[in-house]
Amino acid sequence: MTKVKICGLMEPQHVKAAAGADAIGFVFAPSKRRVSIEQAAGLAKHAPADVERIGVFVNASLEDIERAVREVPLTMVQLHGDEPDELVRSISVPVIQAFSIRNTEDAARLKGSGADFVLVDAPGTDYRGGSGHVFDWSLLEGADIETSRLIVAGGLNPGNVNAAIRQTAPYMVDVSSGVETDGRKDTMKITEFIRKAKGDSMQQAVEKTGFFGKYGGQFVPETLMKAVKELEDAYAEAKADPAFQEEYHTYLKEYVGREQPLTFAKRLTEAWGGPKVYLKREDLNHTGAHKINNALGQALLAMRMGKRKIVAETGAGQHGVATATVCALFDLECVIFMGEEDIKRQQLNVFRMKLLGARVESVTKGSATLKDAVNEALRYWVTNVEDTHYLIGSALGPHPFPTMVRDFQSVIGEETRRQIVEHEGRLPDAILACVGGGSNAIGMFYPFLKDEAVRLIGVEASGEGLDTDKHAATMSKGTEGVLHGAFMKLLQSESGQVLEAHSVSAGLDYPGIGPEHAYLADIGRVEYVAITDAEALEAVVTFSRLEGIIPALESAHAISQAEKTAKEMSADEILVICVSGRGDKDMATYAERLEGLA
Numbered sequence: 001m002t003k004v005k006i007c008g009l010m011e012p013q014h015v016k017a018a019a020g021a022d023a024i025g026f027v028f029a030p031s032k033r034r035v036s037i038e039q040a041a042g043l044a045k046h047a048p049a050d051v052e053r054i055g056v057f058v059n060a061s062l063e064d065i066e067r068a069v070r071e072v073p074l075t076m077v078q079l080h081g082d083e084p085d086e087l088v089r090s091i092s093v094p095v096i097q098a099f100s101i102r103n104t105e106d107a108a109r110l111k112g113s114g115a116d117f118v119l120v121d122a123p124g125t126d127y128r129g130g131s132g133h134v135f136d137w138s139l140l141e142g143a144d145i146e147t148s149r150l151i152v153a154g155g156l157n158p159g160n161v162n163a164a165i166r167q168t169a170p171y172m173v174d175v176s177s178g179v180e181t182d183g184r185k186d187t188m189k190i191t192e193f194i195r196k197a198k199g200d201s202m203q204q205a206v207e208k209t210g211f212f213g214k215y216g217g218q219f220v221p222e223t224l225m226k227a228v229k230e231l232e233d234a235y236a237e238a239k240a241d242p243a244f245q246e247e248y249h250t251y252l253k254e255y256v257g258r259e260q261p262l263t264f265a266k267r268l269t270e271a272w273g274g275p276k277v278y279l280k281r282e283d284l285n286h287t288g289a290h291k292i293n294n295a296l297g298q299a300l301l302a303m304r305m306g307k308r309k310i311v312a313e314t315g316a317g318q319h320g321v322a323t324a325t326v327c328a329l330f331d332l333e334c335v336i337f338m339g340e341e342d343i344k345r346q347q348l349n350v351f352r353m354k355l356l357g358a359r360v361e362s363v364t365k366g367s368a369t370l371k372d373a374v375n376e377a378l379r380y381w382v383t384n385v386e387d388t389h390y391l392i393g394s395a396l397g398p399h400p401f402p403t404m405v406r407d408f409q410s411v412i413g414e415e416t417r418r419q420i421v422e423h424e425g426r427l428p429d430a431i432l433a434c435v436g437g438g439s440n441a442i443g444m445f446y447p448f449l450k451d452e453a454v455r456l457i458g459v460e461a462s463g464e465g466l467d468t469d470k471h472a473a474t475m476s477k478g479t480e481g482v483l484h485g486a487f488m489k490l491l492q493s494e495s496g497q498v499l500e501a502h503s504v505s506a507g508l509d510y511p512g513i514g515p516e517h518a519y520l521a522d523i524g525r526v527e528y529v530a531i532t533d534a535e536a537l538e539a540v541v542t543f544s545r546l547e548g549i550i551p552a553l554e555s556a557h558a559i560s561q562a563e564k565t566a567k568e569m570s571a572d573e574i575l576v577i578c579v580s581g582r583g584d585k586d587m588a589t590y591a592e593r594l595e596g597l598a
């Protein structure tokens with residue numbers, strides 16, 4: 001992941017704002033940002049211990065440089081003058097040598113540097129750096145310098161740093177003027193720059209390593225490693241192939257019935273008395289939920305890989321039905337593992353899967369719910385891996401599953417983004433989606449991640465309450481561990497035993513959460529809250545009667561939280577709820593549980 005340096009710091013609050021960066025810089029050279037060694041020593045105390053402290057010098061003596069190294073103390077030195085090689089070699093900490101890049105001759109000089117790192121910058125104006133000017137990054141193309149030694153600077157800002165990283169793939173990016181307003185560092189711009197730079201390089205890193213920050217990975221038995229790697233390569237190729245994308249989008253349109261409307265909820269808006277409420281109607285998809293977006297994409301991929309047998313797990317049955325549906329459509333053999341408890345709760349969906357030609361295997365182990373169904377599906381995959389594709393139903397599992405499922409579900413957020421601009425001429429203020437494993441939520445949120453002004457709220461299930469042991473609130477109560485091939489947050493005992501999750505909604509009672517969600521929670525981009533069984537059931541009634549749409553129990557969690565969020569919002573704001581599915585599958589539960597509430 002590309003590292004980030006914030007340079008020219010002069011005030012403690014700005015050093016604190018740069019806490020998420022990898023390095024901070026103090027300018028000791030002639031500059032409007034110049035600080036004394038004593039000032040820098042005071043400022044450095046506000047930075048986390050693992051952040052590099054870099055001193056910027058122009059033609060200073062070795063003695064002055066080493067005094068600053070000792071007294072601040074500095075961990076690296078950046079030279080912007082005409083320092084001789086001998087000085088570069090004599091400095092006691094790693095050295096960054098700066099080069100102004102005007103033409104290819106300047107770029108060719110980089111490889112002759114004996115410094116640990118080379119920094120490329122636009123030519124200085126008033127001083128020897130920090131001009132805020134951008135140079136032509138394409139001049140680096142023939143420069144023959146290892147990108148692991150390359151630091152890119154010069155006129156970077158939150159708006160262009162992603163492009164700079166994409167074009168030059170540097171070890172680090174360095175900014176000074178671009179995070180200032182009226183010549184003074186700006187806290188908001190510093191945090192935005194770090195988020196943008198890290199966000200983009202995080203994306204590149206996940207494509208390569210399968211990790212979202214520390215979450216994700218490929219924690220699978222040796223027997224599955226070959227299949228997982230094969231899938232990774234096949235998906236990367238398919239994703240980049242316009243013919244695959246065309247085929248996928250044609251089926252979404254012609255078979256699933258997309259695009260789905262973004263419906264203005266007039267009566268709900270009036271009843272809640274706050275923001276304008278819009279509903280993203282995944283309930284209108286063929287088979288009744290968002291799950292088909294992913295099932296379709298993975299089935300096409302499986303066929304592209306020459307695999308005509310599919311294994312899947314299901315909780316509420318929606319993913320099982322979606323999988324059985326695409327298997328019928330493409331004449332694929334289909335085995336679905338489902339917990340015995342879920343089979344009892346979702347008899348209608350079990351029948352639908354069978355009618356569609358799937359074999360439904362009842363799982364009696366453990367809590368006989370979704371996590372046990374995933375265990376069994378993974379076991380089945382291990383023994384049938386040569387000719388079988390595991391069509392996982394949420395943004396879970398070993399890489400590339402979380403990325404692939406997110407990509408196939410991103411159609412939800414992409415449509416929403418376009419539609420809300422058509423309706424309102426701008427982006428919404430808040431978006432809510434329910435979270436079990438997290439596939440409808442990540443599909444909805446992903447296209448909005450870079451729109452900082454849009455609040456993103458994931459709603460998990462607190463079942464009978466967070467203070468009981470009957471909940472599925474992984475974000476609120478979970479700890480870090482490995483489940484189903486990925487490092488994530490999960491509900492587990494102190495000794496690492498995975499705990500049973502509970503929710504009235506079979507689609508939310510998974511004890512883990514997709515790795516990208518865990519990462520988004522850690523960096524504070526998405527808020528995660530929890531709604532109880534009783535609150536969700538109450539929302540089913542309100543929503544059905546006000547909008548004439550009977551929602552799935554999963555979606556009702558997002559609706560219930562939306563009512564709470566709406567209370568904090570005003571009439572000129574906009575809120576979007578992802579209605580991930582329709583409630584037909586939940587009729588038995590509604591009939592049993594709504595007495596007295598209805």
Ligand SMILES: O=C(O)c1ccccc1N[C@@H]1O[C@H](COP(=O)(O)O)[C@@H](O)[C@H]1O
Pocket residue numbers: 007008025027029030031032033056058080119121127128129130131132133153154155156174175176177178
């Ligand atoms: O920031 C300064 O004032 C400065 C003065 C003298 C030498 C280097 C200086 N800063 C470095 O210049 C580059 C680019 O900064 P900007 O983003 O274009 O303002 C960066 O490496 C700073 O460390």
